[in-house]
Amino acid sequence: MELTQLLNLVRCGDELAWEAFVRSFQGRVFGLAYHYTTQAEDARDLTQDVFVRIYQNLALVPDEAGCLPWIIRITRNICIDHLRRRKARPPLWDLPADELFDLRSTDRNPEEVHLETVRKTMVHRALQELTDLNREIILLKEIQGLGLEEIAGILDVPVGTVKSRSNRARLELAQKLVAVGMGA
Amino acid sequence: MPPPPPDPKVLPLDPGASPELTRAILARTSGDPCHRLRDLACDFVDGTLEPGQASLARLHLGHCEACSALVETLASLQVDLPALAEVDPGPWFTQAVMRATRHQPLQGNAGLHGLWWRLMHRPRIALEAAYLGAAAGLMGIYLPLPTLTPRVPALVQPLGDSALRVAGQMAQAERRTSASLQRSLRPIVHPRPVPSAKASLWQRLSSWTKARLQAFRKAQAPPASLETQKLHPANP
Numbered sequence: 001m002e003l004t005q006l007l008n009l010v011r012c013g014d015e016l017a018w019e020a021f022v023r024s025f026q027g028r029v030f031g032l033a034y035h036y037t038t039q040a041e042d043a044r045d046l047t048q049d050v051f052v053r054i055y056q057n058l059a060l061v062p063d064e065a066g067c068l069p070w071i072i073r074i075t076r077n078i079c080i081d082h083l084r085r086r087k088a089r090p091p092l093w094d095l096p097a098d099e100l101f102d103l104r105s106t107d108r109n110p111e112e113v114h115l116e117t118v119r120k121t122m123v124h125r126a127l128q129e130l131t132d133l134n135r136e137i138i139l140l141k142e143i144q145g146l147g148l149e150e151i152a153g154i155l156d157v158p159v160g161t162v163k164s165r166s167n168r169a170r171l172e173l174a175q176k177l178v179a180v181g182m183g184a
Numbered sequence: 185m186p187p188p189p190p191d192p193k194v195l196p197l198d199p200g201a202s203p204e205l206t207r208a209i210l211a212r213t214s215g216d217p218c219h220r221l222r223d224l225a226c227d228f229v230d231g232t233l234e235p236g237q238a239s240l241a242r243l244h245l246g247h248c249e250a251c252s253a254l255v256e257t258l259a260s261l262q263v264d265l266p267a268l269a270e271v272d273p274g275p276w277f278t279q280a281v282m283r284a285t286r287h288q289p290l291q292g293n294a295g296l297h298g299l300w301w302r303l304m305h306r307p308r309i310a311l312e313a314a315y316l317g318a319a320a321g322l323m324g325i326y327l328p329l330p331t332l333t334p335r336v337p338a339l340v341q342p343l344g345d346s347a348l349r350v351a352g353q354m355a356q357a358e359r360r361t362s363a364s365l366q367r368s369l370r371p372i373v374h375p376r377p378v379p380s381a382k383a384s385l386w387q388r389l390s391s392w393t394k395a396r397l398q399a400f401r402k403a404q405a406p407p408a409s410l411e412t413q414k415l416h417p418a419n420p
Contacts, residue, residue: 015282022281027270034271044273048284055285056305123264142265167226174225174257178250182257 004063011058022051028068028144029075035139036079038128046082050075069150072140076154119182126176133157134169141166206247217244221251229258326385 001020009017029050033043053074054061062070127135133155140151141162148166152159210217221244227233228241245252303309 018285019278019282022278026273026277026281030273030277031269031271035268044277044280047273047277048281051281052284056301119264120268123261123268138265142261143269145266145269170226170258170261171222171254174254174261177257177261178253 002064003067007058007061007063007067018055025068025071026051029071032072032075032139032144033079035124035127035135035143036076037082038124042082046075046078049078053078068144069146069154072144072146073154076136122177122180122182123173126173126180126182129176130169130172134165134172137162137165138169138173142170218248218251221245221248222254225251225255225258229255229262326388 006017006021006024010021026047030043030047033046033050034040037043037046050071054071060070061067127138130138136155137151140146140154141148146154148159148162151162155162221228221241224233224237224241228238233241245255
């Protein structure tokens with residue numbers, strides 16, 4: 001079903017359509033929230049908040065191409081608010097980052113799955129070492145696949161900055177992976 | 185047929201000839217070319233580098249292991265990074281979201297109701313309401329009230345010139361009487377000074393503070409002695 005049609009059903013109160021909408025976007029929203037917070041439990045709570053906010057503002061959800069950038073923008077805002085709150089009132093103890101990339105069960109060779117999991121975890125950790133702007137550009141451009149103009153709008157920086165920073169951030173990430181011996 | 189003898193004027197472009205020699209020559213001339221390759225690496229991996237530059241980069245990569253590893257990692261990131269976009273939040277996540285949104289009001293229309301609902305459900309609404317309430321309270325307490333003009337009763341029937349003249353004379357007489365009565369009563373009753381409508385906020389605040397201070401001093405003053413009471417019986 002097309003997204004526009006699905007959204008119309010959701011706006012009419014169809015719960016099945018809403019469930020389908022949640023299932024379509026929950027992986028992306030959770031992935032983005034996890035990259036921002038690095039805590040799976042926080043990311044789950046924030047993802048729920050994102051969907052509750054989407055549900056409360058269904059009239060504002062753009063159709064088709066504008067939907068994903070809009071959801072990503074909401075997710076980013078909620079995650080940044082959460083990170084600010086956590087910075088102001090840090091938790092009593094820091095839980096270690098969850099290795100959640102092994103949550104997905106597949107029918108492939110276990111060794112392959114393990115290697116892929118290790119690789120994803122290493123990439124995730126290397127991402128956390130980048131500067132905030134570089135990490136966000138990688139998250140939005142390379143991981144979420146947004147366009148330069150959309151990223152510039154979300155981050156409120158010029159398009160040229162996004163373009164130049166993107167290459168620099170990729171190079172920095174690759175250098176970090178090579179340094180820890182995770183080069184291809 | 186035997187290969188032709190090499191031309192002594194043209195340097196052979198042999199990648200595997202002597203990397204140490206190349207490195208030594210570059211170190212004494214242009215410097216390390218790896219910086220230049222790092223500038224071009226992303227475009228090289230994306231395939232957006234022009235062919236001449238790409239062949240030069242390929243030649244360098246054939247010799248430099250560090251740059252080669254970097255470019256290979258960049259190429260692998262093109263596969264690894266998009267794979268990180270979706271992460272499974274767990275099997276019960278969708279049900280949790282459905283439970284969380286079950287009792288939420290559905291805002292399907294962008295009408296006034298939806299706007300009102302969004303306005304009322306902002307995190308800052310409590311702070312804004314408190315601010316507005318405090319501002320309204322302060323304005324009600326300290327801002328001068330408008331002067332009360334005597335209300336003229338509505339005339340049921342139109343009056344002639346003579347009737348208007350008589351009414352005006354009566355109003356003037358009444359005003360004179362009340363003014364003289366107030367003048368005569370003022371020393372007796374010591375009326376509390378009523379701030380005028382045009383008095384500034386500071387004047388009103390200072391007069392209020394003075395009156396309060398006087399009342400406080402009077403309350404805190406020690407009782408008069410018996411001799412004082414005899415001499416000044418009116419002053420307790």
